[in-house]
Amino acid sequence: MPKVLFVVHGMGDHLPGWSTELVNQLDQTLALYPKFAAEDRPFRDRVIVEEITYDAVFDKMVEPWGRQRAALEQFARDHGLNLDDTLTALTIGQLPADASDFVWETLLDAVLYRGSSLLHDNVRQSVTLQFLNAWDKHLTNNPTASQVDVSILCHSQGTIVMSDVLAQIGEGRRPEFIPFSAAKQTVDTFITLANVSRLGPPDLIDIDSRTSCVRPETAPAWKTGRNNYLRRFINVRHEFDPFCLWQRFEPKTDWGNRYVNVPGVKHVHQANTHGYLHYLANPRVHVPIFRAVLGSGAITKAEEQAAIDEFPDIKPDACATAIDALRIALSGIANGSFREARALDDLIVKGVAAYLAAKAALEACPALLGGFDAS
């Protein structure tokens, strides 16, 4: 039975091909376990990875703003026009001077997605087409296969996007989604790293990730007489991930044993505790994922426990002081006030604070730059 893993990126700049680094790490990590140790590409030889990219939708919207502002300012300079009057200042002031900085390139993705249904519909449409095209390709092009096991691994903003997209498709919200809906198909495993699907002012969240069909089959039916969409749901939250400190994803009811909320993920091996590669380095995270995608026998309980025992809480040891300071700073951000109705404002404020804390940690100990190390 062909196994297909869709990978969906989070906030920030992601060009086509972004998943190469991710798949390389999955190969290297899997090769750490005895059954796969002799293989170079044990993951990609068993699983077809399909990359989903939606960053271009944001780029097409945001990048012209910077250029428009520059063009207007240049035009004004060339012709001696005044930019100081109130209306002009207000009109031009909404355009960013630099659309490629951390706030506009990264943090604003979530704000724009929540803030404009026009943008989130464009993103959803783009992701839906990529997802269903690839899914159908594997169903149709494997005429001798009875079943294609589709799993999804998504991170950060990708968790919002995929939760929304799966809800729309799974519930058959539009007629064209019915052939792929929960009435007709199932998604094998939905894996969310840094699930921020509840992030944002409640009034702007049009699809509630806790009440949709995007739940495992062991959960109560999302609607009487209707099928849940997933066979399994693995949710991972790092305790020091700045974007998971508030409005966390938690089911309202008991979703049964096929909902796995991975506990005890709090290691710090790099200053950016939000990065997906550092999540996946932790055996508490990658073992359930490998078992779900490759089969329950992929890694034994004993191998799992040995890997967890060997996995250090902090790394490198020489950065212990910087890591302590980073954890304190992130805890401080977590414990600060949070206004749900102003969630997007607070996302920017807290996001910038976390960015500065990570930057300080990196300056104190450059070895916290990150990057996967299989040793």
Add this chain to the structure above:
Amino acid sequence: MRRNLRVMAVIGVLATAVVATASRPIAAQPRLPIVADCNGDSLAKRTEAELGGLYERTPNQVWQRLLLQRTGRDFAEMGDTARAIFQALAPAGMDPTARQNMTRLLDTLQQELIRTDTDPTFRAREGPSARLMQIDEGDIGEPWRVGSAPNAVEIAEGTPDSTRRAVCWSALLAGRIAVHGGQNARREALRVLAARERRWSNFERSGYSLTPLELFVNGLCGACRPELEPPRTQIILAHMLPSYLVREGGGNRAALTTELAGVLFYSSSRSFHWGGSLALAFPTEEKGEIGFMLHVSTLGQLGVTAPLSSFSAKNASLLLSADLYRYIERWNGSLRDEREAVKRGIAREAGVVQ
């Protein structure tokens, strides 16, 4: 007649399998794990030498015969075969609940396959449900589950080989039939999605740019577009653009124009739009002028303004977006050059004649 053909086809498939079963007994071998029967890839790797006569009843072999014998779009015939395979493989002593559940799953799928054959709308928009026959491996220590609740059949390590073979092999075959039966509906769904993607692409390429404020405001306008679609109607609000005011007798002025409010209408493909706005233009070293601006797709924006203090037709200026102004200037320059070249040519010709 059609029913008879179907019965004959099923009998044909089964007869081949029965003859094969009778002629080649299964060799004695150690018990294999569940995966050997319930995972399609593992099962496909098993050989005729290993399975003996049963080999002809493996999903791959039956599927190939079905495709060869198929006439038209008779999915119900395929469903009959899957049911017949289950009945043929199910041992006499099979757990009655498992037998009943599996029969229900196959019967439910059969109803959908009949609809696929007889209802063009169902075939083009929905298709049969593949999830009815999904096989779930289960986590460590859990049994495998075949089919969807409430009729799922559990296959544990202790389940007799004959039972797990009957359940898994017929589920693998039926699943394949269901996926095949849904192909038209999936293709139609992707056609709809691809058409929508083209509309978004046209909107991004040919539409009027959106400022952050307009992105937010247009997002709030539920009447401007159906869900997931690009706008048919776009609101313009506080949108600044470089422009020129052109006046009779010269005196052209560069101006920063703010479109205070306006509306654009898009064609169904989103490749063309038109509309208008109320605009305020602030020219170089002069007071602001108010007027209207007309949008014609990517050709540019053209309007008429007059000073706020003396608003009248005789003081009116032609308002051109910078792009349109430059285009006209270039065109005008080219025209002038052409005219000059023609004049020079005529003069030269005249000189030759004289």
